[in-house]
Amino acid sequence: xxxxxxxxxxxxxxxxxxxxxxxxxxxxxxxxxxxxxxxxxxxxxxxxxxxxxxxxxxxxxxxxxxxxxxxxxxxxxxxxxxxxxxxxxxxxxxxxxxxxxxxxxxxxxxx
Amino acid sequence: xxxxxxxxxxxxxxxxxxxxxxxxxxxxxxxxxxxxxxxxxxxxxxxxxxxxxxxxxxxxxxxxxxxxxxxxxxxxxxxxxxxxxxxxxxxxxxxxxxxxxxxxxxxxxxxxxxxx
Numbered sequence: 001x002x003x004x005x006x007x008x009x010x011x012x013x014x015x016x017x018x019x020x021x022x023x024x025x026x027x028x029x030x031x032x033x034x035x036x037x038x039x040x041x042x043x044x045x046x047x048x049x050x051x052x053x054x055x056x057x058x059x060x061x062x063x064x065x066x067x068x069x070x071x072x073x074x075x076x077x078x079x080x081x082x083x084x085x086x087x088x089x090x091x092x093x094x095x096x097x098x099x100x101x102x103x104x105x106x107x108x109x110x111x
Numbered sequence: 112x113x114x115x116x117x118x119x120x121x122x123x124x125x126x127x128x129x130x131x132x133x134x135x136x137x138x139x140x141x142x143x144x145x146x147x148x149x150x151x152x153x154x155x156x157x158x159x160x161x162x163x164x165x166x167x168x169x170x171x172x173x174x175x176x177x178x179x180x181x182x183x184x185x186x187x188x189x190x191x192x193x194x195x196x197x198x199x200x201x202x203x204x205x206x207x208x209x210x211x212x213x214x215x216x217x218x219x220x221x222x223x224x225x226x227x
Contacts, residue, residue, distance in 0.1 A: 004154070033214050035214075040219070041198075041219055041220055042217070042219055043155070043200065043215075043217040043220075044217070045214035045215065045216075048214050056214065090154050090155070092154075098160075098206075099145060099157040099160060100145075100157070100214075100215055101157065102147075102154030102155045102156070103154050104152070104153055104154045105152070105153070105154050
């Protein structure tokens, strides 16, 4: 049973499109995150959600919006996709801010 | 401004020898440190962690050392095995400083290659 699962694994789309990446965790964790790994391989946090409340929001464009229908899900919506959005996006979850468990990643390619 | 630095992009070690991966940090608020292992096309997997109240934590072949005064930590893998070939990320969080909700700050990673 996958602890943190995200779909799709690969996403190729045209500039200007709107897309979503889904994430689900079955660990009962209280906090979920979205991280972005860019072309330089840096893993940087984008958002975190705790009990449906957005805790932090790094300086990411407002075209990116996290949506959490419940504690086990944190989806990432991206509007008006740009070439620079191409990256690998990782979902993660933690309990009481201990070790984070990561999903397998979604490689987004904007053409 | 990189708050967690892994200055070696890659490291090559012979099978059976010790692998030592290094990490430096600049933020004094960091008090919990983690190492993650990542294979291609997979998400990072938690390996081992250490709290700032300790200077060493051991788990099987993996040992993490923390030198708070130098703001330096290292991961030792002994003996190194072919399956250890992966990218290793150092990460830090101000867990006890009240900033735990900020998520992990990662280094850029070190690609460890174990040679037979």
